[in-house]
Amino acid sequence: MSKVKVMxxxxxxxxxxxxxxxxxxxxxxxxxxTFDNIGFYSMEVWGGATYDSCIRFLDEDPWERLSVLRKGxxxxxxxxxxxxxxxxxxxxxxxxxxELFIKKMADYKMDIVRVFDALNDIRNLxxxxxxxxxxxxxxxxxISYTVSPVHNLEFYRSYxxxxxERGIDSICIKDMAxxxxxxxxxxxxxxxxxxxxxxxxxxxxxxxxxADLSYYAAVEAGVDVLDLALSPFAMGSSQPALEPxxxxxxxxxxxxxxxKLVDHFWKVRKNHAADDVNMQSINSKMLLSQIPGGMISxxxxxxxxxxxxxKLDLVMEEVPRVRKDLGYPPLVTPxxxxxxxxxxxxxxxxxxYKMITNEVKNYMKGEYGRSPAPVDPQLLKxxxxxxxxxxHRFADDIAPELEKxxxxxxxxALTDEDLLTYVLFGEVGKKFLTKKYEKEIKxxxxxxxxxxxxxxxxxxx
Numbered sequence: 001m002s003k004v005k006v007m008x009x010x011x012x013x014x015x016x017x018x019x020x021x022x023x024x025x026x027x028x029x030x031x032x033x034t035f036d037n038i039g040f041y042s043m044e045v046w047g048g049a050t051y052d053s054c055i056r057f058l059d060e061d062p063w064e065r066l067s068v069l070r071k072g073x074x075x076x077x078x079x080x081x082x083x084x085x086x087x088x089x090x091x092x093x094x095x096x097x098x099e100l101f102i103k104k105m106a107d108y109k110m111d112i113v114r115v116f117d118a119l120n121d122i123r124n125l126x127x128x129x130x131x132x133x134x135x136x137x138x139x140x141x142x143i144s145y146t147v148s149p150v151h152n153l154e155f156y157r158s159y160x161x162x163x164x165e166r167g168i169d170s171i172c173i174k175d176m177a178x179x180x181x182x183x184x185x186x187x188x189x190x191x192x193x194x195x196x197x198x199x200x201x202x203x204x205x206x207x208x209x210x211a212d213l214s215y216y217a218a219v220e221a222g223v224d225v226l227d228l229a230l231s232p233f234a235m236g237s238s239q240p241a242l243e244p245x246x247x248x249x250x251x252x253x254x255x256x257x258x259x260k261l262v263d264h265f266w267k268v269r270k271n272h273a274a275d276d277v278n279m280q281s282i283n284s285k286m287l288l289s290q291i292p293g294g295m296i297s298x299x300x301x302x303x304x305x306x307x308x309x310x311k312l313d314l315v316m317e318e319v320p321r322v323r324k325d326l327g328y329p330p331l332v333t334p335x336x337x338x339x340x341x342x343x344x345x346x347x348x349x350x351x352x353y354k355m356i357t358n359e360v361k362n363y364m365k366g367e368y369g370r371s372p373a374p375v376d377p378q379l380l381k382x383x384x385x386x387x388x389x390x391x392h393r394f395a396d397d398i399a400p401e402l403e404k405x406x407x408x409x410x411x412x413a414l415t416d417e418d419l420l421t422y423v424l425f426g427e428v429g430k431k432f433l434t435k436k437y438e439k440e441i442k443x444x445x446x447x448x449x450x451x452x453x454x455x456x457x458x459x460x461x
Contacts, residue, residue, distance in 0.1 A: 014233030032072025327371030
């Protein structure tokens, strides 16, 4: 076995999977120097959930967080997870928004962009791949891994070929629900390595207890990089823990530094007990529900808010039924939320599809891309009536958004970064920016509202 490299996920997927992405920048900024000396190939530090959580829950600017990370990690490649045409949001955005977002990432010296599409629809990745290459970033394309009657070795090989033809630098098998078995991991990685001269990386979750075994099989198959997390934010619905892999496979990482970080992050995790998934063991039910690790914590949190925690098992049973009805989409943002919310509604209302969310309707219209298998025709008829789904790239229908947003946002978006927050997160973004500018430049929002249709200057008060 050749020496395998490590991408650390602690600051992104690790905390997302276990504490609903509630870690504050102040909780890790002082130990970035220690991270930087461990010897990781790269660190995943940014993505949709971190951006969302910063503005929705933490009252932090995600771009300021990225700046802190870049300054603290001088010797380690940093990377982010990008949802293709969805960027870090939950819908498709216009191409000019994609262009500006990726340009800003390059400005902040992002090294690697891991780009994926929930439906493995290449059309939803073309713009982000092209733009990231334009700005000289390393592009890693992720295959959204799932198990269904239509997802097999031939499917993944064909999709990998499409990605390689677009000039990507590496491929990640993104097993967000922890479904891949050792046999499947070995066969898929062997196949990709034999067909494509490109590094292969494996990302999985230990939700169902398979990931450790599958990682070992992946190493035997010649995988180049494994996604691991420090033990305080590993296992359960997160990635396998770094420490045993470093020890048993002699990865050569700084053991003393790892111990220091482990001690630090156990304290951090205790700070977030209210949002902790508290998963004490594996959950083999995930092999059927296929709920991804990053979704578990949020699903539990949402059911708590509805005082319906006792319905979790019923929701998990309903998820694969909804997924089948929708043509077996891999469950990863945004499709995991689309399927998960609809399944929850089906359970809480006591009637399947009594209420159909707008997101499910938009999915069936083709606005998220091509479904892997046909949607159930009866459900399609109930949701859309006689309306025909589109068959082209939906982003082609989206008019440029930036110029309009600049005019609408006014003093709420004085920088490109703020403009992106405004466009990407709608009312949540506006609320964050309003609070930010009230604090920073003391804009009187009451005056702003009073004169919003007039050509006046709003001075600090």
